[in-house]
């Protein structure tokens with residue numbers, strides 16, 4: 343009856359379920375861009391996530407509730423993602439004359455050949471990406487993942503007090519956030535490397551123009567540093583985590599543990615790039631964007647640039663974005679590099 347009752351808040355939250363924390367980003371529209379309404383980072387118990395899998399659903403949904411409360415967001419609809427390691431993607435060709443319904447059936451038949459699980463346990467999605475070079479065929483990108491992985495994420499979001507609008511794939515959410523940050527360049531589509539260094543995983547994504555063309559994970563991350571500080575200096579993991587993020591560790595710990603760890607990070611980034619080049623890449627990565635919590639180690643971008651020889655930049659997707667005055671700007675500066683995926687998830691909400 344009254345139009346205003348139908349109004350939606352126009353705000354979407356991205357919920358990134360990482361190995362060490364829940365990261366929540368709430369966005370609304372502002373003109374052609376977005377406005378950051380609220381965000382929160384809430385630490386998860388050490389065993390809640392393992393290898394990208396949710397082990398303790400209750401702990402995860404409690405952390406989501408807490409993140410929502412701390413952020414103060416009133417948003418209802420959320421977007422999250424499954425890790426790319428849980429997803430199988432394959433490009434196939436299909437007759438361009440198929441109706442949408444036929445196409446769906448044909449994709450299922452085709453998918454059965456390359457998916458190692460019974461089809462009824464699989465969540466399947468596909469997109470026509472364009473005409474194939476072969477006549478009368480379209481290129482179709484098929485994305486498949488176990489239903490369990492999707493449902494488990496939907497459940498923790500719902501239990502956490504939100505409605506799950508979409509479960510995306512984390513690579514796509516990162517791609518979306520980077521495209522928002524770096525509008526595609528007009529020139530010959532240079533290769534940009536995005537290195538996400540989290541608590542347990544370092545991932546190198548390489549983008550050509552606006553598309554991720556390569557992704558590889560290495561089992562390396564900030565946990566190595568936090569655990570060594572914890573065991574050598576008798577601080578609890580929570581204390582270490584807090585002191586690290588606030589830059590409040592003693593000079594001694596900084597010199598004995600943080601600086602050597604920073605050198606290891608540089609070696610790991612260099613190794614990730616070598617893997618990329620040995621995979622048959624023809625052109626060079628001309629720029630590196632550093633994301634994830636570990637990217638905040640003081641001076642990291644400069645040293646990578648010096649030792650690896652690629653211009654590097656700490657990712658801050660909120661530099662040019664309107665930010666609600668309730669958001670603490672000092673903290674945001676510190677947390678920004680870890681919020682990239684959550685941002686890409688929230689942006690997805692506006693594309694539905």
Ligand SMILES: Nc1ncnc2c1ncn2[C@@H]1O[C@H](COP(=O)(O)OP(=O)(O)OP(=O)(O)O)[C@@H](O)[C@H]1O
Pocket residue numbers: 359360361362363539540541542543544563564565568583586587589633634635636637638639640680
């Ligand atoms: N200033 C800092 N210096 C060093 N390490 C930091 C700093 N700030 C955060 N970290 C580390 O970054 C990690 C958290 O980063 P992030 O939130 O990107 O990880 P995650 O998404 O939970 O993990 P993953 O991506 O591996 O699943 C923690 O290990 C934390 O100790």
Ligand SMILES: [Mg+2]
Pocket residue numbers: 360361540541634
């Ligand atoms: Mg992460």
